[in-house]
Amino acid sequence: MGAVLFGAATYIGNSPNFMIKAIAEQHKVHTPSFVGFVIKFSVPILLPVLLLVCWLTLRG
Secondary structure, three states, X not given: OHHHHOHXXXXXXXXXXXXXXXHHHHOOOOOOOHXXXXXXXXXXXXXXXXXXXXXXXXXX
């Protein structure tokens, strides 16, 4: 479940994220680094969503 829901947590784990990063860099738009992406987007947004979905689907 974590692998499916948290695949968007990195550029590498999600092809659309990697494609958007490549297109943005081609057009000289600043994109966050790998660690910056994880800190700015993955932890504050995706981690709570993962926990919520796990709680909703796995509660007894």
